[in-house]
Amino acid sequence: MGILPISAVERLIRSVGAPRVSREAAAELAKILEQRGAVISAKAVKLSRHAGRKTVTADDVRLSNE
Secondary structure, three states: OOOOOHHHHHHHHHHOOOOOOOHHHHHHHHHHHHHHHHHHHHHHHHHHHHOOOOOOOHHHHHHHOO
């Protein structure tokens, strides 16, 4: 079981124009988003630690996604 709710991912896909979304498609996108999110999060944590902070900021996340 993943972290992201499948129903939220289905809504995301529908929000860009899909009239119908299979559960498998939503589950696959959720898996990809979770993997990419974990990579970005790990980079953001490294940036915050490098800056001497315990708190990960929005700037850390933005920089990690570049």
